Amino acid sequence: MNPGENHIDAPDYIEAPLAPKHTRMQEFGRMLKQNRLAALGFFIFVLFFLCAVTGLILTSGTKPLFNPAMVRLEEKLRPPLSKPNLQALRPDQVPVLNVYLMGTDDLGRDVFARMLQGAWVSLTVGFVAVGISVFIGIFMGGIAGYFGQHHIKAIHILFFLCLIGGIGLVLINAVFAGTALLLLCLSSIVFLLSARDKLPEKTLPAWKGILLGNAVSVDTLIMRIVDIMLCFPSFFLILTVVALLPASIYNIMIVIGLTSWMGTTRFVRAEFLSLREQDFVAAAKALGIGNFRIIFRHIMPNAVAPVLVSATIGIATAILTEAGLSFLGFGVPPPHATWGNILSDGKNFIFDAPWLTFIPGIAILIVVLSFNLFGEGLRDILNPKLRERH
Amino acid sequence: METTHKHNAIILRLEKVKKYFPIRRGFFQHTVGWVKAVDGVSFDIEQGKTMGLVGESGCGKSTVARLILKLLETDDGNIIFKGRNIGRFSEKEMKPFRKEVQIIFQDPFGSLNPRMTVGQCIEEGIRILGVKRASARKERLENLLNMVGMSYDSADRYPHEFSGGQRQRIGIARALSVEPSLIVCDEPVSALDVSIQAQIINLLKDLQDQLGLSYLFISHDLNIVGYLCDTISVMYNGSIMESASSEDIFNHPYHPYTKSLLSAVPDPNKKWDVTLSLEQRYESDAVYDGCKHQKKCPWVEKQCRKNPIDFVQVEANHFVRCWKTKKSDLKVI
Numbered sequence: 068m069n070p071g072e073n074h075i076d077a078p079d080y081i082e083a084p085l086a087p088k089h090t091r092m093q094e095f096g097r098m099l100k101q102n103r104l105a106a107l108g109f110f111i112f113v114l115f116f117l118c119a120v121t122g123l124i125l126t127s128g129t130k131p132l133f134n135p136a137m138v139r140l141e142e143k144l145r146p147p148l149s150k151p152n153l154q155a156l157r158p159d160q161v162p163v164l165n166v167y168l169m170g171t172d173d174l175g176r177d178v179f180a181r182m183l184q185g186a187w188v189s190l191t192v193g194f195v196a197v198g199i200s201v202f203i204g205i206f207m208g209g210i211a212g213y214f215g216q217h218h219i220k221a222i223h224i225l226f227f228l229c230l231i232g233g234i235g236l237v238l239i240n241a242v243f244a245g246t247a248l249l250l251l252c253l254s255s256i257v258f259l260l261s262a263r264d265k266l267p268e269k270t271l272p273a274w275k276g277i278l279l280g281n282a283v284s285v286d287t288l289i290m291r292i293v294d295i296m297l298c299f300p301s302f303f304l305i306l307t308v309v310a311l312l313p314a315s316i317y318n319i320m321i322v323i324g325l326t327s328w329m330g331t332t333r334f335v336r337a338e339f340l341s342l343r344e345q346d347f348v349a350a351a352k353a354l355g356i357g358n359f360r361i362i363f364r365h366i367m368p369n370a371v372a373p374v375l376v377s378a379t380i381g382i383a384t385a386i387l388t389e390a391g392l393s394f395l396g397f398g399v400p401p402p403h404a405t406w407g408n409i410l411s412d413g414k415n416f417i418f419d420a421p422w423l424t425f426i427p428g429i430a431i432l433i434v435v436l437s438f439n440l441f442g443e444g445l446r447d448i449l450n451p452k453l454r455e456r457h
Numbered sequence: 458m459e460t461t462h463k464h465n466a467i468i469l470r471l472e473k474v475k476k477y478f479p480i481r482r483g484f485f486q487h488t489v490g491w492v493k494a495v496d497g498v499s500f501d502i503e504q505g506k507t508m509g510l511v512g513e514s515g516c517g518k519s520t521v522a523r524l525i526l527k528l529l530e531t532d533d534g535n536i537i538f539k540g541r542n543i544g545r546f547s548e549k550e551m552k553p554f555r556k557e558v559q560i561i562f563q564d565p566f567g568s569l570n571p572r573m574t575v576g577q578c579i580e581e582g583i584r585i586l587g588v589k590r591a592s593a594r595k596e597r598l599e600n601l602l603n604m605v606g607m608s609y610d611s612a613d614r615y616p617h618e619f620s621g622g623q624r625q626r627i628g629i630a631r632a633l634s635v636e637p638s639l640i641v642c643d644e645p646v647s648a649l650d651v652s653i654q655a656q657i658i659n660l661l662k663d664l665q666d667q668l669g670l671s672y673l674f675i676s677h678d679l680n681i682v683g684y685l686c687d688t689i690s691v692m693y694n695g696s697i698m699e700s701a702s703s704e705d706i707f708n709h710p711y712h713p714y715t716k717s718l719l720s721a722v723p724d725p726n727k728k729w730d731v732t733l734s735l736e737q738r739y740e741s742d743a744v745y746d747g748c749k750h751q752k753k754c755p756w757v758e759k760q761c762r763k764n765p766i767d768f769v770q771v772e773a774n775h776f777v778r779c780w781k782t783k784k785s786d787l788k789v790i
Contacts, residue, residue, distance in 0.1 A: 346568035350628070353526050354582050354635060355555030364581075368572040 098448040105444020111437035119190040122183030132163055135184040135404050139175030144420045146170045147178075170422045172412060178426060181404035185427070188405040189434065192320050192389040193382035199324025201378050204331025205367070207289050211332065212339020212370075213362055215286030222278045226255045290336070293329045301326040305388065309397045316399045319392060323385050330381075331374055338370035372449040379442030383435035390431055406431055468639055468671045469502040469525065469558075474534035476520055494520040496695035496749075497534065499768075502639065507665065507672040509686030509703070511679060511718065517695045518675045522643045525673065526560055527551070538639070556585065559632035563644035565624035569616035575602075575627050576612030582634025601630045605660060622653035629660065639671045646681060658685055679722050683707055688774075691715045694749040697768070701775035711777040713754045748779070756781060 099106040125132045141155040147170040151161055162177050169178040229252035236245030258278070305322050312318045342348060343366065351365050386406075392398040393407025394414075401408070406427040413423025475498075477491040494517045502508045510518050523529045525536060527543055536543050538554065546554060562568035570578060579598055588594050599609045605626040616624055625645060632640055642661065646654040658681060664670060676682050682689055683703055690700040691714060699712040710716050747762040748754065754761065760780065768778045 346562040346564055347570040349523075349526075349528055350560065350562065350568055350631065351570075351581065352528055353555065353558070353560050354631070355552050355585050356581060365570055365573070369570070 095448060099444070102444045102447060104440045105448070108437040108440030108442075108444060111433060112441050115186065115434050115437070116190065118183065119186040123187040126180055126184040131180075133177060133180035133183055135176060135180040136402055137176060137180075139171065142167075142171050142175040143173050144171060144416060144423075145175075146420070147422050147426075169426050170420065172409070172420070172423055173416060178409065178423065181409055182406070182426065182430065184404045185406040185409060186430075188316060188399060188403070189386045189389065189431075192316065192323065193386045193438075195317075195320040196323035196327065196385040196389075197378050197381045199321060200328040200381060201331055201374060203325070203328040205335050205371075205374065207293070207328070208332040208335025209339055209362055209367070209370075211286045211289040212336040213343060213358070213366070215284060215289075215336070215340070217285050218281035219283055219285060219288060220259075220279055221282040222255055222259050224282055225278070226252055226259070229255065286336075289332070293332050296326070296329050299326070302388065302391070305392065306395070306397055309392060314397070314400045316403070319389060319398060323388050327381060327384070330377060334373050334377060335370055338373065339366060342366045342369050372446055375449065376442045376446040379438045379445060383438040386431065386435060386438075390427075466504045467501045468504045468539060469673070470535075470537040471499050471501075471521075471525075472535040472537065473497045473499055474521070474524060474536060475532045476517075476524055476529060477532055493695045495524065498692070498695070498697055499534075500690050500697060500700060502671050502673055503687075504638075505665070505669050505671055506687040507674055507685055509682035509689040510673060510675045510692055511677060511682050511689060512692035513677060513718075516692050518692055519643055521692075522560060522641045522673070522675055525641055526558055527554070556635040557637055558639045558641065559635065559637040560641045560643060561625070561628050561632050561645045563648055565621045565628060565648060566616075568628050569624055569631075571616055574613050574615055575607075575619075578616075578627065579612075579631050579634050582631055586635050597634075601634055604633065604664070605630045620653075621649050622656060625649060625653075625657055626660065629657075629664070633664070633668075637670070639673065641673045641675070643675050644677070645674075647676065647678060654681065661685065679707075679718060691718065696749055696778060697776075698750065698778050699776065700768075701772075705772070705775050711771055711775075712750075712779050713756055714750050717753070717755075750779075 099109060126135050137160060139151075139156060139160050142151060145151075145167050147168065149167050149170065151165065151167065153161065162180075167177055167179070169182060172178055172181070229248045233245045233248035233252055236242075236248060238245075304326055305319075308322045309319060312322070348361060348365060351361050356365070389398060389405065390407030390410065393405045394411040396408075396411065398407055399405045409427040410424055410431075413420065413427070417424050474495055475493075476495040477493050479488040480490045480492060481487065482489045496517075498517075498521060500508065500510075510521065512518050520529065524531050527536075527546075531544055538558065543554060569575075573581075576598055579601055580594055583594050583597050583601075588597060598612060602609055602611060607623065607626055607630070611619070611623075611627070616627065619627065628645075645661070646657050649657060661672065662685065665672065672685075674682060674686055683706075686703050688700070688702050689706045691698045691706070691712065693714050699706065699710060699715045701710075706715060707719070710719060747760075747764060748757075748766045751757050751761045766778050766780055768776050769780075771777050
């Protein structure tokens, strides 16, 4: 049959849609206008983003415009907006605008330059860590929600344990034991493939019955992993891991990401469980659309709004975690400035130089608050049902 | 049910289809019983014809629909579509089958994805059909929307911008997008206003005339079923109670349940005056022998409680699951 060939006389009446058309950008603009706090949050977020990007450009390179690492011992603990003492400084030590916008710290380093450098760290930590956690969360939650009723057989668990154990043992140079485990893993695949055709037979030997029996449902497995992960006090887990790994900003991002995906998983699973039973998913299945497309094209857009909201709040949490780690001295290694370690360095001088704690503290507060406000507003904006008919 | 139809090919045949759902209770979620949602249902649908499936809420009508679409697996029995048993289909064979059978849902609000525009929603089906070129897809989309009486500007709108009747049209357009030969209508008009119901019913009828579609029309509204359907099967508690042509069901029904259903239709020239005893609600998981309708039947006797009742032919193409098939047996009370 050639698609499109059966031309049909249209009925006498043609029904027009009710509402006039708005583009997505118009809708977005209108929602922001209606929700002032979200608009404020969005504005601060954009400002922060621009600061972080320009900060990165201005503070990096061999001769940066603002040098966050320039030590001027003569000029230590100068208050904000104070003029530099030009007699005491070499020409290359003079700050760019001929003023210390945010004062100097105990080593005479320009706090403004350090704040600029730290903004980029906060931004990347926030986005990369949350990106990792959202990715894992959506993946695990999606599987738990959509394929949750499927069962994992005991042999599958054996297979994965052998595979992981085998690879692990080989990696730590226990080649002999590792190879043995890998062989066991291979034999379990062979056993599984050979047993596949004979499954309908009810009279299996007991050991085969146990190996091929349903051990645990996918949903139970994933949700129990989530529960186990939630049992760890995550900040101390991060502290431990950071202490073991070489101190680097990327390790911190990854560790924060790997310890904060559980909330997202629960969100996504709950959304999938309710959406999976909806008629439009049944219709998609009836059309013959594949599972992959149903998950990502049909269910995910409906499930992702609460995830995005929790992600924006997660960015705020990640920034705070990084600041906390830097404050405790486990964060980004010292010459590099972050808002957390500016705060941490300043705590010894809180009465002599309060700006050293207040400036990064207030910056963190504002950014975190703006993310939270924007997250709240985003939930309304992303929900097409809340778009009014005008 | 063994019927031979000389004129038309049978597009769908159900043979003693069963679907039981386990009832799980207790700490270990062990199965304590079964809900016999569909318990040995058999019927045929002829090519280009409409079969109505009527019955009260919870009698298993929608489960039958889902079994036919293979959204649920049958526990027992065969579903034969165009001469092939769909229970044995592999993944590869399912794909062409999916295009052949489509469904229209009851709830016009839940049946469309709120985050897909109408165009995207219908194009999913057009893509399944294998239309590669974007311009061809667009043309087909416009054609489909016109078929169901919607304008092309609807294509980039979201479902929440439409009324219930308009959404139901969109649902029909989506079902038509893969050029099916059988459409299962699962109470497609029961959520709509009466005036809109008529529009949708007429649209379905027009589409049947023009495209040669077959329908399985599930409803509890006997007036609509009588208007639209060629044959009617009356379902109660998971089983077909009576099956006949539309006129036969309306003019001389045999089964007490059919009569009580007909008596519930507001009609000034009422022929049957059997009241449905609503206070006796059946328990689906209760195990009892004999007729499934015994708890509600006004003519229940000892024999009804003993043995399962056979599906017997009383006239040409008229089958009843009741042993009291003589008209004198069932006097109007």
